[in-house]
Amino acid sequence: MSGLLDGKVALITGAARGVGKAIAARYAREGAHVVIDDVDDAAGNATADAIAAEVGSIRYMHADVSRDDEVAALVASTEAAFGPIDILVNNALPPIRHVLNNDWDPLINVCLKGPWLLMQAVLPSMIERRGGSIINISSVNGLAGFGAEHVYSAAKAGLIGMSRSMATRYGTRGIRINVICPGTIVTEAWTPMLERDPAIHDRLVGLYPIGRLGRPDDIAGAALYLAGPDAGFTTGSVMVVDGGVTAGYTAYTIWDEE
Numbered sequence: 001m002s003g004l005l006d007g008k009v010a011l012i013t014g015a016a017r018g019v020g021k022a023i024a025a026r027y028a029r030e031g032a033h034v035v036i037d038d039v040d041d042a043a044g045n046a047t048a049d050a051i052a053a054e055v056g057s058i059r060y061m062h063a064d065v066s067r068d069d070e071v072a073a074l075v076a077s078t079e080a081a082f083g084p085i086d087i088l089v090n091n092a093l094p095p096i097r098h099v100l101n102n103d104w105d106p107l108i109n110v111c112l113k114g115p116w117l118l119m120q121a122v123l124p125s126m127i128e129r130r131g132g133s134i135i136n137i138s139s140v141n142g143l144a145g146f147g148a149e150h151v152y153s154a155a156k157a158g159l160i161g162m163s164r165s166m167a168t169r170y171g172t173r174g175i176r177i178n179v180i181c182p183g184t185i186v187t188e189a190w191t192p193m194l195e196r197d198p199a200i201h202d203r204l205v206g207l208y209p210i211g212r213l214g215r216p217d218d219i220a221g222a223a224l225y226l227a228g229p230d231a232g233f234t235t236g237s238v239m240v241v242d243g244g245v246t247a248g249y250t251a252y253t254i255w256d257e258e
């Protein structure tokens with residue numbers, strides 16, 4: 001069976017659950033050798049085992065993306081297991097309480113410094129082989145304001161700026177660097193908010209022109225396109241996958257033809 005990513009080596013951070021897990025499963029099904037990074041070893045191992053039972057070549061490795069020693073060890077272990085890294089997805093998110101509390105260090109360290117460290121670690125080999133695709137998971141919060149998540153927004157906007165800047169530098173060396181900005185995606189990250197306010201998702205749906213919230217697989221599809229052969233001319237792009245929430249306002253119409 002041939003897949004879009006046959007034989008490619010992909011490293012995905014924060015992939016024990018949620019969006020990262022969906023990307024890992026999609027890449028593995030398309031023939032990639034996948035390394036799932038996370039700091040939750042129990043969930044990371046369980047996810048790798050579940051995907052391996054279905055499609056094969058996948059492993060869990062522990063690394064805190066904000067620590068340069070652990071990032072260096074992660075990249076070395078990935079290369080030792082599968083060979084040089086072709087695809088990097090920076091996806092890790094610290095516990096959601098840090099987003100809600102505007103905790104500077106955890107948010108900047110995991111959402112901005114982490115991707116920087118990972119990119120620095122994989123770029124030399126990508127440059128040598130003149131090929132690689134890096135996908136940074138930002139957020140609609142990096143594009144606009146949605147409440148009081150100021151530091152999260154800063155980290156995610158910073159990730160967009162850094163990605164576009166690096167895309168201009170490394171394009172001629174065969175490396176593509178792109179960003180995905182998801183809207184609300186229903187993952188475990190939302191559990192504490194749902195416990196506090198069980199109706200929060202029902203209210204949010206009303207803001208989404210598409211009429212539903214996102215699923216991890218919605219982002220996996222975008223991440224597959226950006227990693228795969230059809231995206232050869234796509235770099236420095238900011239792909240908004242948000243059910244239309246940043247396109248405009250659906251709740252108010254002055255003239256409704258229907």
Ligand SMILES: NC(=O)c1ccc[n+]([C@@H]2O[C@H](COP(=O)([O-])OP(=O)(O)OC[C@H]3O[C@@H](n4cnc5c(N)ncnc54)[C@H](O)[C@@H]3O)[C@@H](O)[C@H]2O)c1
Binds near residue numbers: 016020189
């Ligand atoms: N869920 C949404 O509504 C939403 C919306 C927009 C953007 N995003 C982005 O999508 C990405 C994934 O979000 P999610 O909802 O799947 O999150 P999640 O909380 O379900 O998963 C994040 C994973 O990152 C891991 N992690 C935490 N700190 C880490 C560290 N230091 N090093 C390595 N791994 C670490 C966690 O253990 C967890 O498994 C994030 O970048 C997030 O900002 C999510």
